Amino acid sequence: MKRCAFLLCVGLSAQSLHVYSEFARIDPSTGRVTAPETPREILSPAVVRNGFTSFQIVVEVPQGKTFWLYVGQNPEDAVRVTVYRESGERLEKVDLPAEGTSTQIFWMDLWTGPDAPVRRIKVEPEVKVESDWVTYPMEVRVVDAVVPTTDFPEGYSNPGLVIRGAVCGPQREYFLYKTDLARTRFRNAQQDIALSALVPKPQLARLMTCDVPPPADDPEWYFRIRDYLFRMR
Numbered sequence: 001m002k003r004c005a006f007l008l009c010v011g012l013s014a015q016s017l018h019v020y021s022e023f024a025r026i027d028p029s030t031g032r033v034t035a036p037e038t039p040r041e042i043l044s045p046a047v048v049r050n051g052f053t054s055f056q057i058v059v060e061v062p063q064g065k066t067f068w069l070y071v072g073q074n075p076e077d078a079v080r081v082t083v084y085r086e087s088g089e090r091l092e093k094v095d096l097p098a099e100g101t102s103t104q105i106f107w108m109d110l111w112t113g114p115d116a117p118v119r120r121i122k123v124e125p126e127v128k129v130e131s132d133w134v135t136y137p138m139e140v141r142v143v144d145a146v147v148p149t150t151d152f153p154e155g156y157s158n159p160g161l162v163i164r165g166a167v168c169g170p171q172r173e174y175f176l177y178k179t180d181l182a183r184t185r186f187r188n189a190q191q192d193i194a195l196s197a198l199v200p201k202p203q204l205a206r207l208m209t210c211d212v213p214p215p216a217d218d219p220e221w222y223f224r225i226r227d228y229l230f231r232m233r
Contacts, residue, residue: 015059015060015061015062015065015067015127015129015132015134016059016060016134017057017058017059017060017125017126017127017134017135017136018031018057018058018060018136019042019055019056019057019058019108019125019136019138020033020039020040020042020055020056020057020058021039021040021042021055021056021220021223022054022055022056022107022184022185022188023159023185023219023220023222023223024036024039024040024056024219024220025219026056026058026105028086028088028105029103030103031058031059031060031103031104031105035217035218035219036217036218036219036220037217037218039220040220040223042055042138043137043138043139044120044138044139044140044141045138045140045141046140046141046143046227046230046231047079047110047112047140047141047142047143048112048143048145048146048147048191048195048229048230049112049113049114049115049116049142049143049144049145049146049147050112050113050114050146050147050148050149051111051112051146051147051188051191052109052110052111052187052188052191053109053110053112053188054107054108054109054110054184054185054188055107055108055110056086056105056106056107056108057069057083057105057106057107057108057125057136058103058104058105058106059100059103059104059106059127060103061100061101061102061103061127061129063101063102063103064101064102065101065102065129066099066100066101066129067099067100067101067127067128067129068097068098068099068127068128068129069083069096069097069098069099069100069106069125069126069127070096070097070125070126070127070128071083071096071108071123071124071125071126072122072123072124072126072135073121073122073123073124074121074122074124075121078116078121078123078142079110079111079112079116079121079123079140079142080110080111080112080113081096081108081109081110081123082108082109082111083096083098083106083107083108083109084106084107084108084109084180085098085100085104085105085106085107086104086105086106086107086181088179089179089180089181089182090179090180090181091107091180091181091184094106097128107181107184108125109184110123110140112142114146114147114149116142117142118142118143118144119142120139120140120141120142121139121140121142122137122138122139122140123138123140124136124137124138125138143230143231144232144233145195145229145230145231145232145233147191147194147195148194148195148197148198150194152187152190152191152194153190154183154186154187155183155186155190156178156179156182156183156186157182157186157189158182158185159185159186159188159189159192159222160214160219160221160222162186162189162190162192162193163189163192163193163196163208163222163225164208164210164214166193166196167196167201167204167205167208167210168205168208168210169210192225192226192229195229195230195232196225196229198232199228199229199232204225204228207224207225207228208224208225
């Protein structure tokens with residue numbers, strides 16, 4: 001059996017494993033990120049308490065080659081992990097280990113409880129192909145920020161429009177299909193709205209640059225807001 005960390009395995013085997021942000025646009029046929037040009041490196045991401053933090057997992061294998069996807073934690077049950085298989089804009093919940101026979105994208109929700117200790121934990125997607133293992137090491141930072149408990153509305157708006165609407169005023173919204181991915185990203189944006197209520201609007205407006213539209217080719221621009229909110233104590 002061969003087991004190795006992701007950073008050591010790239011280029012050494014026919015399979016690979018990557019983790020990207022929820023905002024990265026990924027070509028489902030190739031597993032390659034189409035935007036932004038340089039996606040955020042996900043190695044030590046922050047997760048908010050009393051809320052969801054989401055990621056996309058890309059497993060690349062030759063067509064017809066069977067793989068199994070696992071997600072390990074240390075300590076055990078430090079967060080609640082839920083994994084979905086992305087099928088276009090649909091999310092299909094899967095049990096772990098999840099099986100596949102071609103390059104696939106998975107959506108991973110991490111729920112962190114409101115009373116979780118502020119610390120670093122290991123959350124490591126792992127792929128098994130025959131006797132070989134590839135591990136993607138993530139040292140996840142459980143941060144001080146706690147999402148206020150409230151009833152969040154369901155919706156499908158683009159997260160950028162959601163947060164800009166709350167901070168900068170009503171936004172022109174283009175037609176958006178009511179899909180699983182849109183609903184889940186909207187859910188996460190509602191958590192950001194709840195956190196943003198604890199911050200003076202002018203402060204967020206400066207980060208948002210309300211008079212300048214966000215860059216269309218960089219969906220990860222949103223992190224300038226989320227990173228700020230997740231750093232709150």
